[in-house]
Amino acid sequence: MKILVPVKRVVDFNVKVRVKSDQTGVELANVKMSMNPFDEIAIEEAIRLKEAGKGEEIIVVSIGPVQARETIRTGLAMGGDRGILVKWDAEAEPLAVAKLLKAIVDEESPDLVIMGKQAIDDDCNQTGQMLAQMLGWAQGTFASEITVGDGSLNVTREIDGGLETIEIKMPAVVTTDLRLNEPRYASLPNIMKAKRKEIAEKTPEDYGVDMTPRLTILKVEEPAGRQAGIKVESVAELVEKLREEGVI
Amino acid sequence: MTTYSAPLRDISFVLHELLDIGQFSHIAPFKAATPTVVEAILKAAARLCEQVLLPINRSGDEEGCRLENGVVRTPSGFREAYQTFAEGGWTSLACDPAFGGQGLPEVVNLAVAEMACSSNLAFYTYPALSHAAYNLIGTHGSDEVKRAFLPRLVDGRWSATMCLTEPHCGTDLGLIRTKAQPESEVGYKLSGTKIFVTGGDHDLTENIVHLVLARLPQAPPGTTGLSLFLVPKYLVNSNGSLGPRNGVSCGSIEKKMGINASATCVMNFDGATGYLIGKKGRGLHCMLSMMDIARLTVGLQGLGLAETAYQRARAYARERLQGRAITGAQCPDRQADPIIVHADVRRMLLTMKAYNEGARALAYWVALHVDLSRQHPDPEARQEAEDLVQLMTPVVKSFFTDYGFEATNLGLQIFGGHGYIREHGMEQLVRDARVGQLYEGTNGIQALDLVRRKIVKKSGRLLRRFFDPIDRFINEQKNYSRMREFTLPLAQAFAKLQQVTAWVVEQGAKDPQQAAAAASDYLRLFALVALGSTWAKIAKVSYAALDNAGEKRFYEGKIITARFYMRRLLPQTSSLVRAIRSGSRPIMELDAEAF
Ligand SMILES: Cc1cc2nc3c(=O)[nH]c(=O)nc-3n(C[C@H](O)[C@H](O)[C@H](O)COP(=O)(O)OP(=O)(O)OC[C@H]3O[C@@H](n4cnc5c(N)ncnc54)[C@H](O)[C@@H]3O)c2cc1C
Numbered sequence: 123m124k125i126l127v128p129v130k131r132v133v134d135f136n137v138k139v140r141v142k143s144d145q146t147g148v149e150l151a152n153v154k155m156s157m158n159p160f161d162e163i164a165i166e167e168a169i170r171l172k173e174a175g176k177g178e179e180i181i182v183v184s185i186g187p188v189q190a191r192e193t194i195r196t197g198l199a200m201g202g203d204r205g206i207l208v209k210w211d212a213e214a215e216p217l218a219v220a221k222l223l224k225a226i227v228d229e230e231s232p233d234l235v236i237m238g239k240q241a242i243d244d245d246c247n248q249t250g251q252m253l254a255q256m257l258g259w260a261q262g263t264f265a266s267e268i269t270v271g272d273g274s275l276n277v278t279r280e281i282d283g284g285l286e287t288i289e290i291k292m293p294a295v296v297t298t299d300l301r302l303n304e305p306r307y308a309s310l311p312n313i314m315k316a317k318r319k320e321i322a323e324k325t326p327e328d329y330g331v332d333m334t335p336r337l338t339i340l341k342v343e344e345p346a347g348r349q350a351g352i353k354v355e356s357v358a359e360l361v362e363k364l365r366e367e368g369v370i
Numbered sequence: 371m372t373t374y375s376a377p378l379r380d381i382s383f384v385l386h387e388l389l390d391i392g393q394f395s396h397i398a399p400f401k402a403a404t405p406t407v408v409e410a411i412l413k414a415a416a417r418l419c420e421q422v423l424l425p426i427n428r429s430g431d432e433e434g435c436r437l438e439n440g441v442v443r444t445p446s447g448f449r450e451a452y453q454t455f456a457e458g459g460w461t462s463l464a465c466d467p468a469f470g471g472q473g474l475p476e477v478v479n480l481a482v483a484e485m486a487c488s489s490n491l492a493f494y495t496y497p498a499l500s501h502a503a504y505n506l507i508g509t510h511g512s513d514e515v516k517r518a519f520l521p522r523l524v525d526g527r528w529s530a531t532m533c534l535t536e537p538h539c540g541t542d543l544g545l546i547r548t549k550a551q552p553e554s555e556v557g558y559k560l561s562g563t564k565i566f567v568t569g570g571d572h573d574l575t576e577n578i579v580h581l582v583l584a585r586l587p588q589a590p591p592g593t594t595g596l597s598l599f600l601v602p603k604y605l606v607n608s609n610g611s612l613g614p615r616n617g618v619s620c621g622s623i624e625k626k627m628g629i630n631a632s633a634t635c636v637m638n639f640d641g642a643t644g645y646l647i648g649k650k651g652r653g654l655h656c657m658l659s660m661m662d663i664a665r666l667t668v669g670l671q672g673l674g675l676a677e678t679a680y681q682r683a684r685a686y687a688r689e690r691l692q693g694r695a696i697t698g699a700q701c702p703d704r705q706a707d708p709i710i711v712h713a714d715v716r717r718m719l720l721t722m723k724a725y726n727e728g729a730r731a732l733a734y735w736v737a738l739h740v741d742l743s744r745q746h747p748d749p750e751a752r753q754e755a756e757d758l759v760q761l762m763t764p765v766v767k768s769f770f771t772d773y774g775f776e777a778t779n780l781g782l783q784i785f786g787g788h789g790y791i792r793e794h795g796m797e798q799l800v801r802d803a804r805v806g807q808l809y810e811g812t813n814g815i816q817a818l819d820l821v822r823r824k825i826v827k828k829s830g831r832l833l834r835r836f837f838d839p840i841d842r843f844i845n846e847q848k849n850y851s852r853m854r855e856f857t858l859p860l861a862q863a864f865a866k867l868q869q870v871t872a873w874v875v876e877q878g879a880k881d882p883q884q885a886a887a888a889a890s891d892y893l894r895l896f897a898l899v900a901l902g903s904t905w906a907k908i909a910k911v912s913y914a915a916l917d918n919a920g921e922k923r924f925y926e927g928k929i930i931t932a933r934f935y936m937r938r939l940l941p942q943t944s945s946l947v948r949a950i951r952s953g954s955r956p957i958m959e960l961d962a963e964a965f
Contacts, residue, residue, distance in 0.1 A: 136375060152921055154378070156413075195410055307422070308414040310459030310472055317407050 123176060123270075125168040126232040127202065128183045128223055129161040131193040132243040145341045157193045159305075160238025162200075163298040166305040167268060168236050169201035176270045177234075179203045183226055185219055187211050191321060198316035199308040205321035210333060218326075218333045220252035225329035227257060232293070234275075239264050239297040250297035260290035266301040373685070374424055374678045376416030376485045377730075379924065382409060384731045387911050389738055391477065398745050399464070399475040408478055411463075415482040418458060422451050423490035430492055430631030431798050435572070437623050442571040442633045451493060452574040456526025461497050465504060469520040476663070476744075477737040483667055484730070487674025491802045492631035496529055496569045498667050503530030503581055506660035507600070510648040518606055519579055528577040532664075533564040533601075533637060534657065540566075541815055543654060544592040548584040550599055550644060558646060560584050560601055560639040563621070568809075570635025571603070571620035577612060578603040580637070581660070582644060583653050590651075598653035599644035617642035628801030661810060662763050666736060668810045669766035672774020673729045675803045679781030680722040682796065687715050687784055709784070717938070718780040724935040725773045727928070728901040731908060733770065736762045754835055761824050761832040762900070764816035769897035771806030772813060778803045817889035820896065822882070826875055833871065840864055840903045847906070852913060856906040859936040860899075863943045867899045870947055877953070887954035895946040902940045905932040 133139055134154040142149050171177040182197035184190040185208040194205035208222055227235065240247035254261035262268070262277030266285065269276040278287045280299045308316075326333045354360045364370045385391050386405050394400040426447040433445035444452075455461070464479035465471025479501070486494040504523045507516060522528040539545035548562025560582060564570075571578065580601040589595030605613035621636040648656040687710040691701075695711040709715045739762075742755035778799040782789035789796040807813045825833050844861045847853045874892055878885030912928035915921070 152379070152924065154375075192406065192410065195406070196413075199410060199414065307418050307454060307458055308410075309457065310411065310414070310463060313410050313414055314402065314407070314472060316410070317402075317404075 123171070123234060124179045124181070124230065124232040125171065125177050126181045126183060126223075126227060126230060126235045127161070127164045127168050127197065128185075128219075128235070128237045128249075129165065129193055129197050130158040130184065130238070130241045130243075131155050131186050131190040132158045132241055135159055135242055141342050141344050145343065146339065147342050155189065155193075157196050158238050158241045158243075160240060160242070160298050160300070161197075162305040163300070163302050164236040164238055165197045165200050165202060166303045167265075167296075167298060169306075170303065171234075171268075171270065172201070181206060181230060181232065183223070184208070185210050185214050185222055191323075194321055195316055196308065198319045198321075199313040200306060201312065202316075202319070204319055206324060207321055208324045208326060208329070210326055212333070213335055214333060215335055215337060216246045216248035216252055217336065218331060219249050220256060221331045222326060222329055223249070223253050224256045225331060227253075234293060235259075235295045237295070237297055239299055250295050254295040257293075257295070260292075260294040261296070262288060262290050262294060263297045264299040265296050266299050268296060268302070374420060374488050374681060376412070376419060376488070377677060378409075378412055378416055380727060380730060381412060381481050381484075381734075383924075383928075384734045385477070385481070387915065388731055388908060389477075389735060391475070391738065394738075394742070397742070397747065399473055399741055402473070403475055403478060411474070411478060412481060412485075414458075415460065416485055418455065418460070419485040419489040422454050423486060423493050426451055426493070426631075427490040428795055428798060430490065431628075431802075432630075434625075434630040435623055435633040437571075437620060440619055442573065442620055442623060442635065444572050444574060444633065445631045448493065448631060449574055451490075452496065452526075455497065456575075459525075461500060461526035462524045464501070465520075465524040466508065469508075469516070470524045475738070475741045477734050477741055480666065480670060480734065480737040484670050484674045484677070484733075487671045488678045489674075490631075491671055491675060492629040494671075495629060495632040496572065496574055497526065498664070499531055499569055500526070500529045502660045502664040502667070503532065503579060505663050506581060506656060507647065509659055510598070510656045511600070512647075515600060515645060515647065518610065519600070519602075522577065523579065527575060528579055529569055529572075529575040530579040530581065531567050531569050531637075532657065532660065533567050533570075533580050533582040535564060535566045537563065537565055541812060543583065543596065546583055546585060546596055548582065548639060550584040550586050550597060552586070553643070556645060558586075558599060558644045559641045560599055560618075560644045561641055562639050564637045564639070566624070566809075567635045567637045568632055570633060570637045572633050576604075577606070580618060581647070581657070582639070583657060584644075586650060593654045594651055596653035597650045598647045598656045600647050601639065601642050601644040605643060626805075628798070628804055662759060663740065665763050665767040665810050665816075666733065666740070668806050669768075669770035670733055671806045672770035672772070672777075672803060673726060673733060674774075675799050676722060676729075676774045676777035676781075677726050679778040679796065679799045680719070680726055682794070683722065683781040683784040684710075684719060687719060690786075715784055718784055720931065720934045721939065722777045722780055724905070724931050724939055725777055725901070727908070727931060728904050728935060729770055729773070731904045732762075732900055733766055735904070736766055757828075757832040757835045760827070761820075761836055764811075764819045764824065765893060765897050765900060767810060768807075768813040768816035768820075768893050771803070772894070774806055775800070775803045813893075814890060817893040818886060820893050821874055821878065821885045821889045825871060826878075830875075836900075837864075837868065840899075843903065843907065847910065853906070853910060856909045856932055856936055859940055860902045860906050863899050863902055863940050866943055866947050867895055870895065870950055873951065881954070883954040883958060887957045888950045891946045891950045895943050895950070898940055898943050898946075902936065905935045908932055 134156040137153050139148045168180045180202045182194050182202040182205045184194050191207050237250050264280045265277045266280050267278035273292055275290050278285050430445040436443045462471045463474050464476045467473040500523050550558040550560050553559050582599045582601050583596050585595050586597055601618055605616050607613045617640040619638055621638045624634040688708050690709045691706040692709050695707050700707045700711050739755040739758045743752050743759055746752045782796040782800055785796050788794055844857050847857045874885055874888050908928050909932040912925040916925040
C-alpha cells in the first residue's frame with residue numbers, strides 16, 4: 123500500500139502570534155515555524171501502518187515556500203520515504219491545495235491519503251473533504267483510530283457526543299484528530315538518513331493548477347483582550363451576575 | 371511558568387554567521403554538518419528538550435533520588451526520558467562511526483548540551499559523564515577495552531562515572547587511598563571508598579562503567595602514584611553480554627542543595643575487578659584529558675540555567691504590573707506599568723542577556739576548536755586549536771558557572787518575592803546552578819590552573835594564540851567609525867589585561883603567592899575581556915547583516931546589547947586590575963588565628 127501524506131509549514135503552536143500593524147494578516151517574519159501538529163500525527167500513522175507491514179511507501183508532500191522543504195525533511199526524518207515540494211510563496215487556499223493534491227494523487231496513485239483534519243494557522247478543515255470529493259474517494263474524517271481491513275478501512279471518528287466507527291472502501295482519504303496517536307521524536311540517525319532521501323521540486327504550473335485566491339481578506343484583528351474580573355461575595359451574587367450577563 | 375524555548379535563532383547565528391562552521395566542510399565531522407542538517411538536528415533536539423526533559427525537571431527536583439535495597443531509583447519519568455534520549459541517538463552525536471556514533475562535530479553536541487542543561491540539568495549529568503568517559507576511553511583505552519565498552523556508551527545502553535573524590539580528599543588528589551591489587555594478566559582488584567560520585571548508581575542503564583583513580587602497591591605517594599582503572603558494575607563476558615555483578619556498590623546517596631534528580635553516591639569498592647586504562651602512574655593525566663570536555667560542559671551548565679532564568683524573567687517582566695515608569699506612565703490604560711519599564715529591572719535583564727549571548731558565542735568558539743584540535747588535517751592548526759582549548763577551558767568552566775549563579779539569582783530577583791516561592795521554578799535554577807562552581811575542580815582551582823600553568827605554559831604560547839587575534843581584530847576594525855564604540859573600550863581593557871598578565875607572570879616567578887592571590891580576579895578579568903572581544907565581533911557581524919537583512923530587530927538587538935556590555939559590564943575590569951595589583955599582602959597579612 124502506498125500512502126501519501128500532505129504536510130504544511132505553519133507558525134509553531136508555542137508562538138504567541140501578533141497581528142500585522144496593517145491588519146492584513148499575522149506577523150510571520152522571524153517567528154518559529156514547524157510542521158502542522160495534525161500532519162505530524164498523519165505521518166506517524168503512516169509510519170505505524172508501514173511498520174505493521176501494511177504500507178510500502180510513504181510520500182510526504184508539501185505546498186509552500188522553499189523552507190517547506192525542511193518540513194518535508196522533518197517528515198522524512200520521522201520515517202517518510204521521499205518527498206514532493208510544490209513551490210508556492212503566496213497564500214494557498216484549501217481549494218487550490220486540494221486541486222494540487224488531486225493532480226499528485228493522479229500521478230502517484232496511492233491507496234491512501236492521510237492528512238491533518240486542519241492546519242492550526244487558518245483552521246479551515248476543508249482540504250481533506252474537498253480532495254476526497256474531487257477524487258470520488260471515500261473519506262474518514264477526524265480519525266482517532268484506523269484499522270486496515272481487506273480493501274477497506276475501519277475509521278473511528280471523533281464526533282459531537284462520542285465516537286463513530288465507519289467502514290470505508292479504499293482508496294480513501296483519512297483526516298487525523300489529536301487522539302489518533304502520539305507522534306515520535308525524530309531520531310538522530312534518521313535525521314542523518316533523511317538528508318539523502320529524494321525531494322522532487324515542482325510548481326503549480328507543472329500540474330496546471332490555478333492558485334489565484336478566491337477569498338479576499340478584509341481585515342485581521344486581535345481577539346478582544348480579557349476584561350479584568352470581579353470578586354463576588356456569595357453564591358447568590360454569582361448567580362445574579364450570571365443572570366445579568368445573560369449566561370444562564 | 372516553567373517554560374523554556376530553545377534559543378535556536380541565536381544558536382544558528384553563532385554557528386553559521388559568527389563562526390561560519392561551513393568553512394570547515396572539508397574536515398571530517400563538518401562534512402555532514404551542513405546548515406540545513408544542523409538546523410534539523412537542533413530543532414529535533416530542542417523539541418526533545420522542551421517536551422521530554424523540561425516537564426520532569428521540577429518533579430525530579432521535588433522527588434529526588436532514592437536508595438532502595440542498595441539500588442538507586444531515579445525520580446518518576448527519568449527512565450522513560452532517558453530511553454527516548456538514548457534511542458533517539460542523542461548520546462552518539464559526536465562519537466566515532468567506528469563505534470556506532472554519528473561522527474558529528476563536538477560543537478553541535480555542545481549546542482544540544484546547552485539546551486539539555488537549560489531544560490533539565492540533573493538529567494543531563496548522566497549522559498554528560500558518559501560522553502566524557504567515551505572520550506577518555508577512546509584516547510587511552512586498549513583496543514580490547516574500546517571494543518567492549520565504547521559501543522554501549524555510544525548507544526547509551528550503558529553509562530559512566532568518574533570516581534576521584536574520597537572523604538579526606540577532594541582537590542588534593544595526591545591523598546587518594548583507594549587501592550588496586552594486581553590479580554591476573556589484565557585484571558586488578560580495587561578496594562576503597564569514593565564519595566560524591568555522580569550517577570554512581572541508578573536505574574537508567576543496564577550497566578555502569580566507573581573510571582576510578584587508585585593506587586597500585588608500592589606506588590609513590592602523591593599524584594604520580596595514581597593509575598586509572600575501569601570498573602564495570604556488571605562484568606562483561608567476552609561475547610559482550612553482561613556477566614555477574616562486580617564488587618562495587620552504592621553505600622548511600624547525598625541529600626543536597628540542588629540537582630536532586632542526579633544521584634550523588636558513596637561508592638564502595640570491595641575487591642572489585644578493574645582494568646588498567648593507560649600507563650601505570652599516568653592515571654591523573656588520563657583523567658584530566660577527560661576533564662577538558664567535561665569542564666566545558668560544566669561551563670555550559672551555567673549558561674544553560676542562565677538562559678532559562680533569562681527567558682522566564684523576561685516573560686515575567688513584561689507581564690508583571692507594578693509601579694509607574696519614573697518618567698511617567700507608559701501604559702496609562704492599565705493599573706500600573708509592566709516592570710520592564712524600570713531601569714533596575716532592565717539592568718538585570720540586560721546583564722543576563724549580555725552574558726548569555728556572549729557566553730554562548732565564546733563557548734561554541736572553544737568547542738569548535740575542540741573539533742579542530744582533533745580533526746584538522748594540518749598538524750600546526752591542530753596544535754593551535756589544542757592550545758586555545760587548554761587556555762580557555764578553566765576560563766569557560768569557572769566564569770560561566772560564576773555568572774550562571776549570578777544570572778539565575780538576578781532572574782529570581784526580577785520575580786521579587788515570587789521568585790523565592792518554589793512554584794515559579796526560579797529558586798530551583800539558583801540551587802541547581804550552585805554546584806557548577808564546585809565540581810570538576812572548584813573555581814578557585816581553575817583560576818590557579820590559569821595563572822600558574824596555562825598562561826606561562828610554553829613561554830606564553832597558549833596566551834599568544836588568544837591575544838594575537840584580538841590585537842589583529844582591533845587594528846583591523848579601528849578605522850570603521852561605527853565600530854569604534856566597541857573597539858575602543860575593548861582595546862583599553864585588553865591593554866590592561868596584557869599589562870596585568872605581564873605583572874602576574876613576573877611577580878609570580880619571584881613569589882608564587884602573588885600569582886595565587888591574583889588568580890580568581892585574574893580569571894574574571896580574562897573572561898570579561900574574552901567576552902568583550904566576542905561582543906565586538908558580534909557587533910561587526912550584526913552591522914554587516916543589518917544593512918541587507920530583513921531581521922533588523924534581531925541584529926539591532928545584538929548591537930544594543932554589545933553596547934550595554936562595553937559600557938556597563940566591561941568596566942568591571944578596572945576594579946579587578948586595581949585589586950590584582952595590590953598584591954598578596956592585603957590577603958596574607960592577617961594571622962590565621964585572627965580570623
Ligand atoms: C553534587 C556533586 C557531584 C560531584 N560529582 C563528583 C564525581 O562525579 N566524581 C568525583 O570524583 N567527585 C565529584 N564531586 C566532588 C567535587 O569534585 C569536589 O567536591 C571538589 O573537587 C572539591 O573537593 P572538596 O569538596 O573535597 O573540597 P576541598 O578540596 O576540601 O576544598 C575546600 C575549599 O578549599 C579550596 N582549596 C582546596 N585546595 C586548595 C588549594 N590548593 N589552593 C586554593 N584553594 C584550595 C577549594 O577551592 C574549596 O573552596 C562532586 C561534588 C558534588 C557536590
